[in-house]
Amino acid sequence: xxxxxxxxxxxxxxxxxxxxxxxxxxxxxxxxxxxxxxxxxxxxxxxxxxxxxxxxxxxxxxxxxxxxxxxxxxxxxxxxxxxxxxxxxxxxxxxxxxxxxxxxxxxxxxxxxxxxxxxxxxxxxxxxxxxxxxxxxxxxxxxxxxxxxxxxxxxxxxxxxxxxxxxxxxxxxxxxxxxxxxxxxxxxxxxxxxxxxxxxxxxxxxxxxxxxxxxxxxxxxxxxxxxxxxxxxxxxxxxxxxxxxxxxxxxxxxxxxxxxxxxxxxxxxxxxxxxxxxxxxxxxxxxxxxxxxxxxxxxxxxxxxxxxxxxxxxxxxxxxxxxxxxxxxxxxxxxxxxxxxxxxxxxxxxxxxxxxxxxx
Numbered sequence: 001x002x003x004x005x006x007x008x009x010x011x012x013x014x015x016x017x018x019x020x021x022x023x024x025x026x027x028x029x030x031x032x033x034x035x036x037x038x039x040x041x042x043x044x045x046x047x048x049x050x051x052x053x054x055x056x057x058x059x060x061x062x063x064x065x066x067x068x069x070x071x072x073x074x075x076x077x078x079x080x081x082x083x084x085x086x087x088x089x090x091x092x093x094x095x096x097x098x099x100x101x102x103x104x105x106x107x108x109x110x111x112x113x114x115x116x117x118x119x120x121x122x123x124x125x126x127x128x129x130x131x132x133x134x135x136x137x138x139x140x141x142x143x144x145x146x147x148x149x150x151x152x153x154x155x156x157x158x159x160x161x162x163x164x165x166x167x168x169x170x171x172x173x174x175x176x177x178x179x180x181x182x183x184x185x186x187x188x189x190x191x192x193x194x195x196x197x198x199x200x201x202x203x204x205x206x207x208x209x210x211x212x213x214x215x216x217x218x219x220x221x222x223x224x225x226x227x228x229x230x231x232x233x234x235x236x237x238x239x240x241x242x243x244x245x246x247x248x249x250x251x252x253x254x255x256x257x258x259x260x261x262x263x264x265x266x267x268x269x270x271x272x273x274x275x276x277x278x279x280x281x282x283x284x285x286x287x288x289x290x291x292x293x294x295x296x297x298x299x300x301x302x303x304x305x306x307x308x309x310x311x312x313x314x315x316x317x318x319x320x321x322x323x324x325x326x327x328x329x330x331x332x333x334x335x336x337x338x339x340x341x342x343x344x345x346x347x348x349x350x351x352x353x354x355x356x357x358x359x360x
Contacts, residue, residue, distance in 0.1 A: 003056070004107045005133055006205075007048045008097040011041055011061040011069060011115035012084055017276050017341070019348050020332035021309055024360050029115040030068050033280055033309075035294040040116040040274065045073055047119060048111070051126050058082055059115070060093050083236075085243045090199075091254035092219065092246040095212055096239065098205050099223045100230045108205040109133050112251075117198070118283060120270025128267050132202035135170055135263070142211060142256065143202040144173070146195025146264040147271045152185035155275060157197035157252070160188075161264050173262040176252055195266055198273070201251065208255070215258045219246055276341050277325045281307040307338065332359050 015028030022028035029041045036043070041059070048057055057076065059069050063083040070078060082097055094112055101108045111129060119125050132143045146159045157178050161171035176197065180188065188194035212220040222242045229238035247254075256262055272279050284292035290305040296312045301319040310316040310328040318326060325341060327334040336344065351359050 001051060001053045002109075002133070003053060004105060004109055005052050005111075006056040006058065006101055006105075006108050007052050007111040007113060008058045008060050008082075008094070009041070009044055009048070009113055009115045010090065010093055011059050011065065012087060012093065013116070015116065016348055017344055018280075019344060020329050020334050020359065021327055024357075025064075026068065027065075028274075030065070030072060033274060033294070034118070034284060039072055040118070041069070042072055044113065044115050044117070045076070047122055047125065048113070050122065051130065052111070055080070058097060060084065060097055062087060083239075085240050088243060088246045088248045090251040091216065091249045092243065094201075094208070094251050095216075095219055095223050095246075096242075098208050098212070099227050100235075101205050102209060103227060103230050106206065109136055110203060110205050110208070112201040114199050114273070116274055117200075118270075118272045118274050122269075124267075124269040128265055128269065129200075129202065131169065132265055135167060136203050136207070139167075139263075140207050140261060141203065142208060142259055142262045143170075144256065144262065144264050145198050145200040145202075145267045147198050148266050148268045149189055149194065149196050152182060152189045153196065154179055154182055154185050156273070158185075158188050159195045159197050159264050160191075160193055161195065161266075163193060166263065170263050170265050173256075173264050176257045195264060196271075197252070198267070198271055201256075207261075211255045211259050216247075216249075216254050219254075222246060277307050277309075277327070277344075278338055278341050280309075281325075281338070305338070 011029045013027060014024050015022035018028040021031060030039050032039055058080050060082045061069055063085055066081050066083050069081050084093060101110060128145060136143055157176060158180060159173055160175040161173055165171055222245055226238040226242055229235055272283055274280060281292045284294060286292050291300050291303060291308060293308045295310040298308055298310055298316045303318050303321045305323045306321055307325045308318060316328055323338045325336045325338055
């Protein structure tokens with residue numbers, strides 16, 4: 001293991017599309033969505049601990065989730081749980097951990113990854129990530145892992161790359177496109193030079209900080225002014241001064257779409273971003289009628305192609321539904337057609353309007 005290799009696992013989101021199982025107080029990255037016995041965060045940590053020194057693994061999360069992270073990853077030193085005072089999207093999060101690591105190790109190379117994705121082929125993932133780390137160690141570059149698409153998905157961002165490689169299996173990025181409509185997604189797939197954006201990045205810390213200085217000078221200045229306080233007892237107070245002044249912006253918009261040294265590695269390692277109940281359905285085993293059941297206490301009668309999640313403490317009997325999402329929790333029952341799952345955020349907003357925050 002290379003002592004200059006680090007990973008920052010981002011675990012601060014609220015996972016509203018997995019409501020009502022995912023709640024503001026205990027969101028999806030801390031849940032066992034796929035009924036495996038481990039949370040998505042625990043799987044992500046273990047995936048990286050196989051080839052990154054454990055002391056170099058950091059979890060960046062909201063202050064309110066620090067105790068949950070500590071509870072789920074007892075092997076992680078408490079100082080490796082980096083707490084954000086507010087949610088400001090991924091660019092401030094990445095600036096924070098990058099400045100922190102730059103003070104600690106000027107030669108640091110950093111992987112930035114979401115905490116709630118699923119990867120089936122860990123060996124392929126490790127090989128591709130090490131290839132990216134090797135590339136950024138020799139070339140001043142910002143690398144992203146792009147997933148070779150299997151169908152025209154409208155829920156993912158897309159990355160277009162050049163036709164010629166710059167190194168084996170590595171291409172220069174031409175464009176980023178946010179979630180396209182179906183016709184555009186079909187065009188992207190047929191062209192052969194578009195990949196799904198997995199939101200996994202690799203770079204040397206010094207190079208991403210140069211990109212912040214060039215493309216986000218105000219944010220760079222905020223952190224640069226306070227950098228002497230990072231990794232000291234004064235860090236919390238410094239970050240509480242910085243964050244209210246940071247723009248709420250993603251790393252894609254802030255840096256990746258602007259920089260001219262962005263490269264992508266087309267990847268196939270059984271990836272899913274597990275963003276919706278339909279993606280959970282796709283990744284769960286089905287019974288002979290196509291039902292995916294994430295529970296030990298469900299009886300299904302004459303129902304087909306349903307996504308069912310329920311607590312083991314309560315028996316759930318399901319009859320006669322076709323192509324539905326059924327999610328039962330101790331205080332909320334959601335029954336929703338699978339083709340309406342993109343509206344779950346709207347349903348959550350309706351719950352908030354009618355019932356306040358009690359069920360969120």
